[in-house]
Amino acid sequence: MKAAKSRIKNFLAQYFGDRELQDDENIFALGFVNSMFAMQLVLFIEKEFEITIENEDLDLENFKSINAMVNLLDRKTTVVAGN
């Protein structure tokens, strides 16, 4: 999951510039994102980690921070593996 964390950080860097994002920092509270960001984030996660973000995954709690996204990936990949 360390690799996932760094890939997410890399992606977010283009939106948050030289600000060093903390793993638990709420990215929505920072206010840097525009209306395109939400869908760009969905596409990034889907392509980068080969999963599908579905209706039931859409909870800001799942996307609010780097750690939250890593936890979501963890849960989704565990479910896929379990299936």
Add this chain to the structure above:
Amino acid sequence: MNLELTTQQKQAQSEFKAFVNEEIIPHANQYDRQEHTPNELIEKLAQKGYLGAALPKDKGGRGMDAIAFGLLNEEIGRGCSSLRSLLTVHNMVSQALLKWGNRFQKENWLPKLASGEVIAAFALSEPNVGSDAKSIETTATRAENFYILNGQKKWITYGQIADVFLVFAQNEGKPTAFLLEKNSPGLTIKPIFGMLGTRASMLAELHLNGCKIPLENLVCRQGFGFSHVASSALDYGRYSVAWGCVGIAQACLEACIQYTNQRQQFGVYLKEHQLIQQMIAEMLVNIKASRLLCYQAGYLRDNGDPKSIMETSIAKYFASITATKTANKAVQIHGANGCSSEYSVQRYLRDAKIMEIIEGSNQIQQITIAEYGYQEYLFSPNLPVISQELTARI
């Protein structure tokens, strides 16, 4: 890198061209004058599978890739921008449901949308709300077993004939998406006439007065109506419009090539005059540049690349400007004839102007494209050399 269409895409393109040449172009000016699209034409579009063009085959669609879907939009746009806008809004709703609909919505609606049994429209804009879409004033209030919608939607493309609307409303202050069927109690649909362009696209106002819809018509989740449902639909819409603009500009070019090859002034054909050649050259180059931007956006979309969203925005921005500039030149080249309803170029110019406004005005595109530029050049982890120098200055 290979910029050549596949055999399948070339075959699809030939099929689209033939359909547009036979079924649309001979009648498009009449539809424009009458401000009406006949049902028979929409049925023909449905029979060809074009209304379900981008839906997967297991949902009853034709399962086209993004490039083939783009080519379809270019060709329909070359014939009639109103009809292309039907393709746009219908596919926007289909794609939003495919991505964010629940299982019942996908199973119930997608096959009907794919076959054209049901026509869908996208209902976001309101009398007081255009670009600032998050500020919609329509409300959805939860009652016992239904939502109650109150408010007004405006400029709804094909709203006069749509069977179902993807409508956006504030639910407990959070933008949320719902499916609204045309026979819902409390819904009144009023046609809009007298628009500048895409006059056959049968626009309507929706008046929602205590309009009751079932709870299962909620699309996605509360609060995600704008950020995810509308955003993904609008992204799809921009892709469709971008290609439609290439089609308008192509139609202008073809009209001008023909006209300047037949009409003489000062004893020579118009095509011999160098100022005409200048206009033809600019038209040709801008069309090719627009089409390449559309191809790039389509390629990224087929790869699920997050950059596809902004590259689509860039393609739509450039192609809509190209359509307007090209149509303006086409009218100029045609002179008084170009201002007459006997020639199609006046329709192309009126339609092209609409493209600079819909699915995000060009000013909104400029803002987001500029932000993308700063992200790309200042903040990207893989900075090109020029950006490293720029970064060093801040």
